[in-house]
Amino acid sequence: MTLVGARDGSLRMPVAAVTLSAWADLACTGNTMLTRAAVDPMLTVAVAQRMAREYLQGGDPAQPLASPLYADLRGLPPLLMQVGDAEVLLDDTLGVAEKAKAAGVDVTVEVYPEMIHVFQLFAPVLPEGQQAIDRIGTFLKQAGR
Numbered sequence: 260m261t262l263v264g265a266r267d268g269s270l271r272m273p274v275a276a277v278t279l280s281a282w283a284d285l286a287c288t289g290n291t292m293l294t295r296a297a298v299d300p301m302l303t304v305a306v307a308q309r310m311a312r313e314y315l316q317g318g319d320p321a322q323p324l325a326s327p328l329y330a331d332l333r334g335l336p337p338l339l340m341q342v343g344d345a346e347v348l349l350d351d352t353l354g355v356a357e358k359a360k361a362a363g364v365d366v367t368v369e370v371y372p373e374m375i376h377v378f379q380l381f382a383p384v385l386p387e388g389q390q391a392i393d394r395i396g397t398f399l400k401q402a403g404r
Contacts, residue, residue: 263323263330275337275402277395280377281352284328285311286320289350299346301376328354337365339398341391343374
């Protein structure tokens with residue numbers, strides 16, 4: 260996770276950050292990888308597992324810089340985490356949000372009903388996508404004050 264790497268490298272942190280359908284567990288252990296597989300046309304378990312193997316090149320999927328679910332999340336900036344409830348990565352977002360909150364991070368989670376992976380991409384034709392993008396703008400403007 261870029262934020263964890265930046266923090267550990269003593270880099271200047273942003274005032275806030277946003278995740279869209281966060282893939283936070285390259286081990287692909289989230290229950291929604293299975294329970295949402297039939298309803299999320301954007302990402303399948305097989306594709307996620309293949310991408311994880313290609314990215315990790317034999318590395319441990321539980322290493323914190325690859326999978327924030329396994330990282331120490333203390334000291335991160337406020338987070339807005341958006342996810343659809345019909346996507347395979349729902350548990351990834353919820354798991355990181357819970358862990359970040361436990362570490363004292365200010366986290367706002369927005370779960371959009373019946374939305375699939377990266378539904379924000381469809382903002383030109385999907386009202387929920389535009390609503391999510393508008394919400395991101397509001398969140399970042401408020402964080403920058």
